[in-house]
Amino acid sequence: MPIRQLPDILINQIAAGEVVERPASVVKELVENALDAGAMRVDIDLEEGGVRLIRIRDDGVGMPPEELPLAVSRHATSKIGSLDDLEAVATLGFRGEALPSIASVSRFSLASRREGDAHGAALQVEGGHVGEIMPKPHPRGTTVEVRDLFYNVPARRKFLRAERTELGHIEEWLRALALVRPDVELRISHNGKPSRRYRGDEDLFSGARLVETLGREFADAALRVEHTAAGLRLHGWIAKPAYSRASADQQYLYVNGRAVRDRSVAHAVKQAFADVMYHGRQPAYVLFLELDPTRVDVNVHPAKHEVRFRDARLIHDFVYRTLHAALADTRAGQAGEPAAAGGAFAASPAATQLPDWSRPMPQSNLALRVDETRAAYAGLYGQTGPEVAKGQDIYGSQASPRMDGAIDDAAALVPPLGYAVAQLHGIYILSQAADGLIVVDMHAAHERIGYEKLKTAHDGEGVRMQPLLVPQTVxxxxxxxxxxxxxxxxxxxxxxxxxxxxxxxxxxxxxxALLAHGDTEALLRDVLADLREHGESLRVRTARDALLSTMACHGAVRANRRLSLPEMDALLRQMEATERSGQCNHGRPTWAHFPIAEIDRWFLRGR
Structure with missing residues (x-):
């Protein structure tokens, strides 16, 4: 067969195979065009999961009549005009392929009007054949209708899924958009019925938008992340490790406002959570990475799902270190305040100066606060009789002679995890906090404390090398x-x-040296593979941490060991000072908090 020029319609249909995967792809391209046009409200009307109809109406700047045919022509765009524009592109769309590709595989219509124009104009495209420009009444903005998607490419239509499945893909993409553009109002209807509305005029870190998109449970577990260094900024939310998912369905990454997938960043996030995430579970996050547009290439995927960083190694290291430090600061008892804007994360000095909890607590200011608070609790419960007078509190422990503290003052001194009141089944510590009950898994908590102490000690020495008596060829x-x-x-x-x-x-x-008795050849191969793909490797640290974790587990207090109240209190204080103490070494939670209001509901108090 001789070489020949392909017809324009066939060229567009081939391009549609890359750009238009399913109805969600169409919605993505059209809504991105609306946002690039300055729209602050976008209405999305769907029928049969978008297969029968996709109608996108926006209130953007609109187009003049003479530009409507250009809009459905290949490689025609208002967003770039030179190579310099392409290398620093800031708009969501820029290729000039979306509209002609979509129009080639559907019954397509386009209508638009600019502010100040007497009337709007419309254009019909049937299977790639462009009609005439016609006048049409239209508000400011643009409306695009896509009917009968893939009607003329039946092989592609057969690959579409059920209506509910296709609708789900559209809703998921709109959810991702709502997270990054809370200032834009999105109204979605399906089969003539309103199905979802995302309100506009909200701040990027609006709690309302987070609840609206990912639910109250995620919002309650979310930790703010904000860090800037080396010309990079990473901000957003990561969910506390105790909030984890069976799949990666709540992982959202945006690069300069564009929702993307990136293996290097995903690997960095996974490594940051490795020390606190239960095996087989997935972290949840919404992260926004901002950098100079010239440092990232967004023109590497037809549908713009992926990007390529000019310094992927730096990006990977920045994301990993930022999240690793943020997670290190999730100590038991903390409410999860966000990290300081623009500042570097720093470990608390207390995290590396932990007392031996197995010894009785010294008679310091903290010990006096323990005694004063217990005395105040005794007064609250009416236990002011002979036991207290004899120097014992209501728990049967010897009390301090300093018992004249006021109840309110004592309550104000209660630390985040409170003070121990009992041991339950030799496994759990029960502690009364200022606003409810704290339950601590003592083995899991002590395991994390020992693990962090071992890591700190080993980090101080660095990674020591053990020479081999006989060098090995690998x-x-x-x-x-x-x-x-x-x-x-x-x-x-x-x-x-x-x-x-x-x-x-x-x-x-x-x-x-610490791993000399393991399979060092396999470890070396894994490290080399990481260096080749990501520019760095955490394999040695991961293997070392696994060994230290095992050592900490064997050294932790076992179930059914009786602890005195001072010993329990000392463990609680160490938990408050230890990095990542909210989870054990395997990612399970070490403590739980039950507010007094919740306990009241158990017993129908106040009803």
Whole structure:
């Protein structure tokens, strides 16, 4: 068959195969055009999951009549005019392919009017054949109708799913849009009935928008993240580790306002949560990454789902370190305040200076507060008789002679996890906080405390290398051998002494001392793979942490061990001072809080 020029309609249909995957793809492209036109309200009308009808109406700037045919022409756009514009593109759409591609596989109509024009204009496109411009009454803005999607490409139509499934994809994309553009009002109807409305005029960090999109449970578990460094800004929300998902259905990443998927950033987030997430669970987050547009290429995917960073290694490290530090600050008893804007996350000094909780607490100001508060509780419960007079509180413990503190003053001194009142079944510590009951899994809590102490001690020493008596030749791929050769200094920091031995092999002369008895060859291969794909590797740290976690588990207090009240209080104070103490080493929660109002509801008090 001789080489020949393809017809325009066939070219558009081929492009539609890349741009128009399903009705949600159409909604995405059309709504993004509306936002680029300055719309503050967008109405989305759907029928049969978008297959029968997609109508997008906006209140943007509109178009003049003579530009309507250009809008459905390939590679015609108002958003870029030069290579410089493309390299720093800030609009959501820019390729000039969406409208002609959509129009080639549907019955398509376009109507628009600018402010000040006497009337609007409309254009019909049937299967790629462009009709005549016709006058039409229309408010300011643009309306696009897409009917009978893939009516002329039956093979593509067969791949569409059930109506409910296609509608679900549209609703999910609109949810992602609502998170990043809370200033825009979105009204969605399906089969003639209103189905969803996202109110406009809201701030990016509006709690109302977060509840509206992801629900109250996520909003209550969300921690604010805000960090700026090296010309990068990361802000948004991460859910507390105790709030986790079975799937990645609540993971939203935006780069300069564009919803994207990026393997490097996803890997960084996963690594940041590795130390606090229960096995097999997925973190939930809404993160906005902002950087100079020239440092990111958004023109690498036909549907603009992916981007390419010019310095992916820096981005990965920035995201990982930001979230890792934010999660480190989730101590038990904290309400989850956001990190300071623009500041670096810093570990609390108390986290590395933890007392030995197994010893009785010293008679310090804290100990006096314990005694004063217990005395105040005794007064609240009416226990002011002989027990207290003899120097014992209502728990049977020896009380301090300083028992003249006022009840209100004592309550104000109650720390976040309160003071222990009892041990339940030799497993749980019950503690009375200022506003309710705290229940602590003592083994899980002590396990995390010991684990963090071991990590702190080991971090102070750095990764020590243990030379091998007999160097080992390790078979690797050529690309991995190249990485080993070029990243020798990085490998040395991780505890490996490696040199290239051949095209497909390296010579291993030293390994991380703490992991010397493990499968160091497999670990090295994994590290090389990480360095090749992400520019850095946390494999050594992960393997080391797994070993330290096991050591901490064996050293933690066991169930059914009787603890005195001072010992329980000391454990509570350490939890408040220890990083990540809200979860055990395996990601399970270490404590739970029951507000007094909730307890009142158990017993129908006040009803």
């Amino acid at each position: 078979a690797v791929s050529e690309r991995e051998a190249d990485v080993a050769e070029h990243e020798a200094a990085t490998l040395a920091e991780l505890g490996f002494e490696v040199s290239r031995a051949g095209q497909h092999s390296v010579l291993l002369r030293g390994v991380p």
